[in-house]
Structure formats: C-alpha cells, structure tokens
Amino acid sequence: MDAARPVTRSEPALNADTATQLRLLDLQAADTALAQLTHRRGHLPELAAIADREKTAAELHNDVVDAQTKLSDIADEQRRLESDVDTVRARTARDESRLQAGGLPSRELESLQHEIATLARRQSTLEDELLDVMERAEEAEGALRDATARRDSVTAEQHDLEATRDAAFAEIDAAIAQRTPERAAIAAELPAELIALYERARSHGGTGAALLRQRRCEACHIELPGSELAAVRDAAPDEVVRCDNCRAILVRTAESGL
C-alpha cells in the first residue's frame, strides 16, 4: 500500500453533496433487494426437487415401458400357444371323425390311433404351457400396474412442486415488478457520472455504495488502514471517496468514526 496514494486513485475526482451521496445508499438498498429476489428466484428449493422428480419419473417411465414390452411379448406367446392348441384340436377332431367313419385298413387305423395319442400328448403339453404363460401374464400385469403407480406418484409430486414453484415465481416477479420502477426513480435523481461510478464499483465488487461506519467499509467489512482513513478524513465532504479494497463508494456520516 502506498501511503501517499489518493483514495480516488486514477479516477477523476467526482463531487456530490451529502444528500446525493446518502441517496446512493437507497439505490444500493434497492439493488440489493433486487439481487436477492433474482437470487431467490434462481435458487428455490423446488427447482432442485423438480429436477430430481423429473429424473426419477423418466427412470420409472422406462420401467413402465419395459413392463409393457414384457406383457406384450407374453401376450404374443399366449396367442401363438392358443393358435397351436386350436390347430391340434382341429386335427384331433378330423382324425376322430375319420376313425368313426370306419372302414380303414388296419395299418392306416393303427397309424391314425398313434397320431391321435400323439396329438393328445401335444395338446396336454401346450395347455400346460398356456397355463404357465397366463400366470406370467398376470404377474407382468401386476408389475406394470406397480411401475405405472410409482411413476404416476412421482409425476404427481413433480406437479405439486411445480405449482409451489410457480406461486413463488409469481410472488417474486411481483416484488421485482414493484422494486424495479422504485430503483429507476432513485437512479433518475442522481447525476449520470455518479451512477456510472456506482455501476463500475458494483461490477467490481458487487456493491456500488456503502456506509463508512466506525472506520469500516460496510461493503467489504474491512477497517480502513490509517493512511486511507486520513485521506478520507481530509477529503472535502462533497468529494466522492471509494474503498481501496472493494472499490465501493464510501458514504460518510457522523457514525463514520473519522
């Protein structure tokens, strides 16, 4: 730190009467309020919760699709088995009517009886498989119902959270809509060069203007070192001074401890 360096550094000296400098604190208060509202809008707890539910619902939706695919495969299998059973029954009926018609040579009769027995075994096997498939279809239907219910429950949670978020957005947006013209009205009262300096300070450290209270900058909370304090003390009341640390405009009052 160079003790001889003026507080205003290379900035051109700017003057503003005490009342104007104090008004900068109102501008800062309005900007702080707006910044807090914007921050709150971007960091609502619902936003993370909604993203979480969206992700979970997408995963659960995949489970639903998997369960639907499985059920559809089982239904295909069931239809195929039912068609096979129909074919076997038709063939058995045809064989039996041939048998009842009689008059077959003994070798053909033997072959026909053999086929009827084979068809009966085949039908029994197919019917067992069909029962098994129907059981699996029931399980798959249950799994689909469960997966659908889980997904729908998470989606309902998501919609509730979205409603809460939208209510919070509406409240915040109303506050922003109210504060914005208030801020503009204060800014309109202040000289353009002072606003420009204030905005430069804001873009630098986040705070444009702060009270100097008990030798401490209320923006960065640093106590001004002796040399800087001496320069501030020596500055004319209407000279705009800034914090060497955070570059905020320092507004002096009786509480500044100078």
Ligand SMILES: [Zn+2]
């Ligand atoms: Zn500071």
